[in-house]
Amino acid sequence: MAYKIEESCISCGACAPECPVNAIAQGDTIYVIDADTCIDCGSCASVCPVGAPVQE
Ligand code: SF4
Numbered sequence: 001m002a003y004k005i006e007e008s009c010i011s012c013g014a015c016a017p018e019c020p021v022n023a024i025a026q027g028d029t030i031y032v033i034d035a036d037t038c039i040d041c042g043s044c045a046s047v048c049p050v051g052a053p054v055q056e
């Protein structure tokens with residue numbers, strides 16, 4: 001289980017600094033989560049204004 005950022009991401013950047021394991025990076029169009037690094041804490045989902053990070 002890991003979080004994944006959906007297409008609704010508006011690339012605001014709020015989630016990346018909240019990730020305790022630095023699993024979030026800016027991708028070509030939206031932000032992306034490295035599923036192998038994500039520890040499923042939910043912090044990104046808590047700060048996202050559009051609810052883009054979802055649990056897979
Ligand atoms: Fe990082 Fe937690 Fe979001 Fe996973 S769920 S990407 S560990 S903030």
Ligand code: SF4
Pocket residue numbers: 005008009010011012013014015016031044047048049050051052053
């Ligand atoms: Fe995208 Fe939400 Fe992260 Fe902002 S907080 S970059 S909208 S996933």
